[in-house]
Each structure stands twice: as C-alpha cells, then as structure tokens.
Amino acid sequence: MSxxxxxxxLLAAVMMALMSVASFAQAEIIPPYGEGQIGLTSVxxxxxxxxxxxxxxxxxxxxxxxxGRRIIVMNRVDGWAQxxxxxxxDGGPIGWVNADYLAIDPAWYRTNEATAVYAWNDTAAPKxxxxxxxxxxxxxxDEGDWLIVSLRGATGWIRKTAADR
Numbered sequence: 001m002s003x004x005x006x007x008x009x010l011l012a013a014v015m016m017a018l019m020s021v022a023s024f025a026q027a028e029i030i031p032p033y034g035e036g037q038i039g040l041t042s043v044x045x046x047x048x049x050x051x052x053x054x055x056x057x058x059x060x061x062x063x064x065x066x067x068g069r070r071i072i073v074m075n076r077v078d079g080w081a082q083x084x085x086x087x088x089x090d091g092g093p094i095g096w097v098n099a100d101y102l103a104i105d106p107a108w109y110r111t112n113e114a115t116a117v118y119a120w121n122d123t124a125a126p127k128x129x130x131x132x133x134x135x136x137x138x139x140x141x142d143e144g145d146w147l148i149v150s151l152r153g154a155t156g157w158i159r160k161t162a163a164d165r
Contacts (some may be wrong), residue, residue: 117156
C-alpha cells in the first residue's frame with residue numbers, strides 16, 4: 001500500500017471517529033444572562049403566579065402569569081420580586097410576585113434529541129418525562145454529572161453528557 005493510500009485511509013478513519021463523537025452531543029447548556037439594562041431575566045416555576053399591586057398576599061391581584069412565562073425582575077425585597085413582563089418593560093413594573101416561585105437568572109438546558117428525565121439522579125430511577133428535541137428548561141441546580149430542571153411545577157434529573165460539560 002502506498003504512503004498516499006495509507007494517509008487517505010488514516011484520514012478517513014479520523015474523520016469517521018470525529019463524526020461519531022459529534023453525534024453524542026445531546027444538549028446545550030446556556031449560561032445565565034446576567035443583569036440586563038432593566039433587571040434579571042426570570043421564569044415562572046408554578047402553574048399560575050399571581051401578580052399583586054403591593055408586596056402582600058392581601059394586596060389586590062392584577063394579573064396571573066402561567067408556568068414558563070419569562071419576565072424581568074427589577075427589584076427584590078423581603079421575598080418579593082418587583083417585575084415587568086419581558087415583552088413590555090417600557091411601561092415600568094406591573095407589580096409584585098412571591099420570589100419563591102421564580103427561577104431568577106437561571107442557566108438553561110436545551111435538548112438536541114429526545115432526553116429522559118429521571119425521578120432522582122440514577123438512570124435506574126423511574127423516568128418522569130421524555131423531552132422532545134429543542135425543549136428548553138431552566139436549570140435549578142447543577143449536581144456534578146446531573147442537572148435538576150423544572151418540569152411544570154415539579155423537578156426532574158437529567159444526566160449530563162460529555163458534550164454538556
């Protein structure tokens with residue numbers, strides 16, 4: 001076998017190996033955005049979150065936000081977050097919400113293919129969801145080889161892949 005043929009075979013083998021490694025990429029971790037001009041991008045973690053005029057559960061309710069709604073947190077005081085909705089912050093804050101029900105400036109997990117979500121950090125644990133490709137979820141906590149993500153008011157565990165690290 002000539003040197004040129006050996007080099008061609010070697011190059012083909014290397015390219016195939018690189019393509020097989022690239023096919024293992026299952027997700028992308030998007031880091032937190034950090035503080036913008038107005039505040040911190042946040043997401044609602046419960047099925048419905050009541051917006052109030054003042055920082056009190058007794059204050060008049062003005063609006064209800066659904067799970068997954070992205071908002072801007074402008075200020076935080078005593079467990080309350082002053083917010084505006086992310087598509088209309090020019091009008092100023094729309095009210096206050098209980099900050100316990102928000103992921104404030106989270107990192108995000110985006111799947112590239114179907115991804116299992118487990119009840120705890122073990123692949124032998126029951127699967128609680130199967131995410132479709134291009135699903136984007138807020139990351140609540142990074143636990144080494146695992147991520148805890150928000151699932152419509154509940155949580156689940158996703159195993160990191162080599163591409164996620």
